[in-house]
Amino acid sequence: MSLYHVTIPTFTKMLTNLDHWLEAAVASADQRKFDPEVLLGMRLAPDMFPLVKQVQGACDAAKFAAAYLAGQTAPSHPDTEQTLPEIRARIQTCLAYLGTFSEDQFAGAEERRVAPAWLKGRWVLGQDYVGEVALPNFMFHLTIAYAILRHAGVPLGKSDFIGSMSVKDSV
Amino acid sequence: MSLYHVTIPTFTKMLTNLDHWLEAAVASADQRKFDPEVLLGMRLAPDMFPLVKQVQGACDAAKFAAAYLAGQTAPSHPDTEQTLPEIRARIQTCLAYLGTFSEDQFAGAEERRVAPAWLKGRWVLGQDYVGEVALPNFMFHLTIAYAILRHAGVPLGKSDFIGSMSVKDSV
Numbered sequence: 406m407s408l409y410h411v412t413i414p415t416f417t418k419m420l421t422n423l424d425h426w427l428e429a430a431v432a433s434a435d436q437r438k439f440d441p442e443v444l445l446g447m448r449l450a451p452d453m454f455p456l457v458k459q460v461q462g463a464c465d466a467a468k469f470a471a472a473y474l475a476g477q478t479a480p481s482h483p484d485t486e487q488t489l490p491e492i493r494a495r496i497q498t499c500l501a502y503l504g505t506f507s508e509d510q511f512a513g514a515e516e517r518r519v520a521p522a523w524l525k526g527r528w529v530l531g532q533d534y535v536g537e538v539a540l541p542n543f544m545f546h547l548t549i550a551y552a553i554l555r556h557a558g559v560p561l562g563k564s565d566f567i568g569s570m571s572v573k574d575s576v
Numbered sequence: 577m578s579l580y581h582v583t584i585p586t587f588t589k590m591l592t593n594l595d596h597w598l599e600a601a602v603a604s605a606d607q608r609k610f611d612p613e614v615l616l617g618m619r620l621a622p623d624m625f626p627l628v629k630q631v632q633g634a635c636d637a638a639k640f641a642a643a644y645l646a647g648q649t650a651p652s653h654p655d656t657e658q659t660l661p662e663i664r665a666r667i668q669t670c671l672a673y674l675g676t677f678s679e680d681q682f683a684g685a686e687e688r689r690v691a692p693a694w695l696k697g698r699w700v701l702g703q704d705y706v707g708e709v710a711l712p713n714f715m716f717h718l719t720i721a722y723a724i725l726r727h728a729g730v731p732l733g734k735s736d737f738i739g740s741m742s743v744k745d746s747v
Contacts, residue, residue, distance in 0.1 A: 411706055450729070515577050
């Protein structure tokens, strides 16, 4: 059991789901005859970020968590996306980065000191970081993106949210 | 490293945060002079569950995940809550149940067959279940509850969402 198993596969699966939700959003906009790009500016409250920032936030949460836990420096992915094809490409860029990690690189991640810039020199133990920060933060941005799309009438349901599962048949 | 560390403390912390959000919601309703109980019926879309069901869903997601991973049968917590004090008591009931688990009970949870009723006889390996189902499902209900409150104008921010962290000072 390693921190790899509860981070990289979850990030990968949920970002893949996010891309499917955006694909469904485009289809729904086409059917309802409005420009799908307007969805990127929608927000649930005036002091919450719009959809485009929620997608960027989910990608960055996954990217930084993977980098921190493996003791790497995360690559820069500037928040320059302004269209749905661009933001969907950002998801693919993040997925490709996540795909470069192997379980070996997470050896000792539990004991690693994770010190994001916003902690200003302080740090969190890798084992605490995953459950206290990385997963809640990633899931926050991902779920708010889903909520914006549902609020905008995109036909999605819980099975679209959860996505694939490694279900096995009883023998 | 055990599955205990990425489930029970995360569930406990985030349900504690959820209770704080509800407390802030009551204060905000008082200040804005409306009955806070109306919040329980609010939803982000007509075909999404209202706040009361999202709180029940978050509690159940945590309760069942803990029980499945420890090989226990989850206690029944009927969805009978109709008021904010009642739904906040439900959170405390769930927190008390989560508090009965020790890391020892999660020994071998990675290899355990998790077979919720809705899988109709099929099963998921404990290790896959946590990242593919339990955490995404728990975080879904929790984040949608937060989103409903934010959408309703309750003054909350990202630090309220993330809550406490085991931050250490550099020596």
